[in-house]
Amino acid sequence: MEADLRPRPVASTAAAGSTPPPRRPRSGWRDRISRVEVRWSPYLFIVPFFVIFAVFGLFPLVYTAYVSLHDWTITGAGEFVGLDNYVTLFGDPDFWNSVYNTLGMLVLATVPQLLMALVLASLLNQRLRGVTFLRMGVLLPIVTSVAAVGIVFSQVFDRDAGMVNGLLGLVNVDAVDWRADKWSSWSAIATMVNWRWTGYNALIYLAAMQAIPRDLYEAATVDGAGKVRQFWSITVPNIRPAIVFTVIMSTIAGMQLFTEPLIFGQGSFAISGGSLRQFQTVSMYMFEKAFRDFDYGYGSAVAWMIFLLITVLGVVNFLITRRSR
Amino acid sequence: MRKTQPLLHATLLVGIALSAFPLYWLFVVATRSNDVVGDWPPPLAPGPNLWDNVGRLFAAEDANFLLGMWNSLLTSAVVTVSVVFFSSLAGFAFAKLKFRGRNGLLLVILATMMIPVQMGIIPLYMIMVELGWQNRMEAIIVPALVSAFGVFLMRQYAEQAVPDELIEAARIDGCSTFRIFWSIVLPALRPGAAVLALTTFMGTWNEFLWPLAVLEADNPTVQFSLSQLSTTYYTDYTLMFTGALVATVPLLLVFLAFGRQIIGGIMEGAVKA
Numbered sequence: 001m002e003a004d005l006r007p008r009p010v011a012s013t014a015a016a017g018s019t020p021p022p023r024r025p026r027s028g029w030r031d032r033i034s035r036v037e038v039r040w041s042p043y044l045f046i047v048p049f050f051v052i053f054a055v056f057g058l059f060p061l062v063y064t065a066y067v068s069l070h071d072w073t074i075t076g077a078g079e080f081v082g083l084d085n086y087v088t089l090f091g092d093p094d095f096w097n098s099v100y101n102t103l104g105m106l107v108l109a110t111v112p113q114l115l116m117a118l119v120l121a122s123l124l125n126q127r128l129r130g131v132t133f134l135r136m137g138v139l140l141p142i143v144t145s146v147a148a149v150g151i152v153f154s155q156v157f158d159r160d161a162g163m164v165n166g167l168l169g170l171v172n173v174d175a176v177d178w179r180a181d182k183w184s185s186w187s188a189i190a191t192m193v194n195w196r197w198t199g200y201n202a203l204i205y206l207a208a209m210q211a212i213p214r215d216l217y218e219a220a221t222v223d224g225a226g227k228v229r230q231f232w233s234i235t236v237p238n239i240r241p242a243i244v245f246t247v248i249m250s251t252i253a254g255m256q257l258f259t260e261p262l263i264f265g266q267g268s269f270a271i272s273g274g275s276l277r278q279f280q281t282v283s284m285y286m287f288e289k290a291f292r293d294f295d296y297g298y299g300s301a302v303a304w305m306i307f308l309l310i311t312v313l314g315v316v317n318f319l320i321t322r323r324s325r
Numbered sequence: 326m327r328k329t330q331p332l333l334h335a336t337l338l339v340g341i342a343l344s345a346f347p348l349y350w351l352f353v354v355a356t357r358s359n360d361v362v363g364d365w366p367p368p369l370a371p372g373p374n375l376w377d378n379v380g381r382l383f384a385a386e387d388a389n390f391l392l393g394m395w396n397s398l399l400t401s402a403v404v405t406v407s408v409v410f411f412s413s414l415a416g417f418a419f420a421k422l423k424f425r426g427r428n429g430l431l432l433v434i435l436a437t438m439m440i441p442v443q444m445g446i447i448p449l450y451m452i453m454v455e456l457g458w459q460n461r462m463e464a465i466i467v468p469a470l471v472s473a474f475g476v477f478l479m480r481q482y483a484e485q486a487v488p489d490e491l492i493e494a495a496r497i498d499g500c501s502t503f504r505i506f507w508s509i510v511l512p513a514l515r516p517g518a519a520v521l522a523l524t525t526f527m528g529t530w531n532e533f534l535w536p537l538a539v540l541e542a543d544n545p546t547v548q549f550s551l552s553q554l555s556t557t558y559y560t561d562y563t564l565m566f567t568g569a570l571v572a573t574v575p576l577l578l579v580f581l582a583f584g585r586q587i588i589g590g591i592m593e594g595a596v597k598a
Contacts (some may be wrong), residue, residue, distance in 0.1 A: 053437075057471075063445070123340070140580075141344050147548040148551065155566070255441070256441050286443060290450075296447050307444050
């Protein structure tokens with residue numbers, strides 16, 4: 001499709017580009033070409049985007065709804081079943097378990113991450129030497145390839161050989177089988193997410209903090225407000241938009257958590273999030289239904305529920321942040 | 326204000342150490358042999374086994390690691406060039422050209438930007454079956470050739486980076502719109518395009534769910550190879566760590582070369598999580 005589209009603007013370039021400067025009077029047809037060119041080239045510019053986007057982006061989104069209303073498997077479309085898939089889904093304990101797991105990890109990953117990012121950003125906002133070095137340092141985690149993060153932390157949280165259990169042993173705490181239970185596996189997975197994204201969020205906060213006028217702090221100091229008081233009464237309210245942005249982005253990302261728990265799972269129970277589904281997320285459940293059980297209709301219903309959950313959480317976020325204004 | 330703050334520096338250094346440690350640990354284990362991995366205290370200095378491990382990694386049959394690296398390099402490169410080009414083109418049109426339906430179409434882009442990829446993955450898979458693209462790189466590359474976020478980003482950038490007067494002047498001189506784009510707009514967009522390129526490259530490199538759905542283990546991307554390692558060889562820690570290290574090296578190189586731009590991009594809100 002590129003080959004089909006590109007020659008046209010180039011061709012019109014040649015036509016209009018060779019139009020001589022006004023010294024020679026323009027002939028009528030050249031004028032007309034250039035008017036047509038000005039009018040239609042914007043569409044040519046956006047067409048490549050919209051064609052690919054429509055076929056591989058928008059269409060699948062809409063079609064997911066259609067598929068979810070059918071008894072659809074790998075052998076092809078079956079009959080229209082209305083909302084049957086959704087009815088089954090609402091009574092499906094494995095689905096609700098995956099929702100519960102996802103929300104649990106979302107809280108464990110988002111709250112500490114954003115709090116640590118706030119602290120880190122306010123530290124970075126002081127006068128410091130080696131600013132670039134420090135900023136690159138806190139960003140190292142997001143340049144670690146995502147499956148690599150999963151592999152490293154799977155070992156760090158290993159029951160027998162893991163470093164965390166080793167450290168716990170130093171303070172006489174018994175080794176934890178991190179994969180075995182909900183809370184332990186959630187914590188391990190949330191640690192990966194926290195580690196990977198804290199620095200990124202800190203830089204977003206830092207950018208917002210640098211836009212706060214210095215004299216606000218000077219005035220507060222004159223009034224006798226301490227550093228902590230200044231942080232909560234000046235810094236936090238002033239970077240509110242950045243906080244809202246990071247909360248929403250982390251929520252959307254958290255609802256789609258997939259790679260980290262999958263790698264953490266190891267072995268044959270990977271996609272089900274452990275032998276008892278103790279850390280299976282909704283994304284993993286959708287993947288299991290669609291690409292392991294080949295139940296496309298049911299998988300599509302799960303996909304729509306993910307979307308619905310994200311929307312609901314978005315609205316909740318919005319209402320909370322608006323009320324706390 | 327001028328006095329040095331040792332406590333502050335110490336806290337920050339601890340923070341940096343925590344954020345760097347897993348990467349360092351990745352490197353240490355990748356240079357070791359398996360019999361020291363479970364040791365306590367754990368080995369903290371690199372060992373001599375890196376090249377052995379790399380050799381074993383490339384020879385590990387189930388992982389197809391070299392092919393995975395090649396596929397990911399190819400995919401990330403093509404997708405990056407394409408996303409930057411088409412995003413600049415469309416972003417410029419949305420920012421600086423007047424046409425009917427402009428606002429409506431922009432709204433479509435905005436509305437779909439936040440919708441998770443998983444939403445459309447099942448029909449996308451069906452499309453690939455129709456096209457016969459299962460287990461082929463086209464399935465990974467073609468849907469990623471354009472990005473709604475990229476268009477939005479370049480629109481925002483073009484809005485402030487390209488003066489209207491410059492475009493008017495070029496028009497009066499008889500430049501065609503594409504000529505204006507190529508000779509005036511694209512150079513002005515370069516900093517924004519660099520940020521988009523970097524994040525697109527990293528994002529494509531890290532893509533996991535969709536390759537896992539549409540590819541097979543004999544033609545993987547690098548993240549797929551890593552997941553193969555972690556399911557098939559999960560007792561062989563040095564092998565997994567070596568894979569994870571090698572898969573991170575291209576991103577680290579990009580980061581070392583363009584770290585400042587990435588930081589600038591994040592701080593301007595131009596890098597999506």
